[in-house]
Amino acid sequence: MNLSLIDQSLLLAAYYRGNDLQQDNWTSCCDQVVQLSLFYSGDLTAEECQSRFSQGNVSGLYQDDGELISQVETRYQQLIEVLRSYPHLIEGGGDFDSPADPTFTACRLTEKGLELIPEILNRFPQKPDFPNWPDKRI
Numbered sequence: 001m002n003l004s005l006i007d008q009s010l011l012l013a014a015y016y017r018g019n020d021l022q023q024d025n026w027t028s029c030c031d032q033v034v035q036l037s038l039f040y041s042g043d044l045t046a047e048e049c050q051s052r053f054s055q056g057n058v059s060g061l062y063q064d065d066g067e068l069i070s071q072v073e074t075r076y077q078q079l080i081e082v083l084r085s086y087p088h089l090i091e092g093g094g095d096f097d098s099p100a101d102p103t104f105t106a107c108r109l110t111e112k113g114l115e116l117i118p119e120i121l122n123r124f125p126q127k128p129d130f131p132n133w134p135d136k137r138i
Contacts, residue, residue: 001086006075008120009040010082011109014090015117019108026093030102031061034075040124043071061103068101076102089113 003011013036018029032053039049052060061072068076080100083092090113094105109117 003086003116005123006037006041006078007082007086008123009037010034010075010079011090011113011116012040012120012124013037014107014109015114015120018090019093019106021108021111021114023108026106028094028104028106030076030079030092030094030105030107033107034072034079034102035060037079038071038075040126043075046126072102076100079107083107086113089116 010033013033017032017036019026035049035052038044039046061068063069080096083090083096088110090107090109092105092107096105
């Protein structure tokens, strides 16, 4: 399996912010997964990531005209590609075709995806420092 750095950052973000495997109902989380992935790949600073999560919701997704900012749109399309290419690692809930918006879709790691996390964690040891961070490493 040839996972890119971006693919791995998306899997790790889904580990922290994606739905739980035992969860029966999908809850929106792709917006959080995309933003956290941007941090892990170095496209957001820890301060920017913290700021985007600070209100309890994820901010910084949309332009003033209501369209996704290009950085978020590009990463969301990469998440959709990972969902399609690696369904044995990550699965999605919601409409990923149209209107395809991270605010209204969800994802979670499969058992196989969870098995990769210890190895991926070694590549991404940093984490944003903000309250209520769900650090599953403990």
